[in-house]
Amino acid sequence: MLKRGELLAGSSTKPLQWTIESNSGRQGDMADQASGNNEVHIQLKLKQTDAKILQAIEEALWRIEQGTYGVCRDCGEPIAEARLKAIPWTRVCIVCKEKQKA
Template identity: 50%
Template sequence: MEQKDLDFFREYLTQELEEIQKKGEHTLEDMSNQNAVYADPADRASHESDQAFTLRLRDRDRKLIKKIREALGRIEDGTFGICEECGEDISISRLKARPVTTLCIECKSKQEEEEQLLKP
């Protein structure tokens, strides 16, 4: 992979990481500032449902943060864009669609097929 591509992905992943962290901080601020009293139980239930949904999103973001940091580590150690399964290069188009991926499209497809066979 060319240096300009690595620089692109490093910058992109760093920006994604910063955005996710800002969303997390914003969520914490919102939740700590909400001491509302609800007269209607339906309003309270709706609010709690919204909070639960937001927390699920932040949990998903937390997992993505780990993957982004790992991808940034692969950029630094020279293994970014190399399939962990077959050792071939992962296409730039696949990396643009999913920059944290560790598998080329062929190996990912094979993995998904095997997972489908194992499902009851």
């Protein structure tokens, strides 16, 4: 979890900035411009996802310090070890997650 957080925290915004700048000065047909805009949109979404995961990791580390890591936020039951291995920053057990989806 720490390694993933460090990787996300260390990711640079320069590739995104470069894409925005290079697309803003591009000439070309509408398809080229649409493709460039789509690329920028995808990169923005990836950055937002990385930021959300990083925040979730930081919250999980805080829960470890508080002694509440591995306890479901919604029902208070322990979160299955397999779920924590799959998604170490999860805050809810699988039963509560499925209820949220319904």
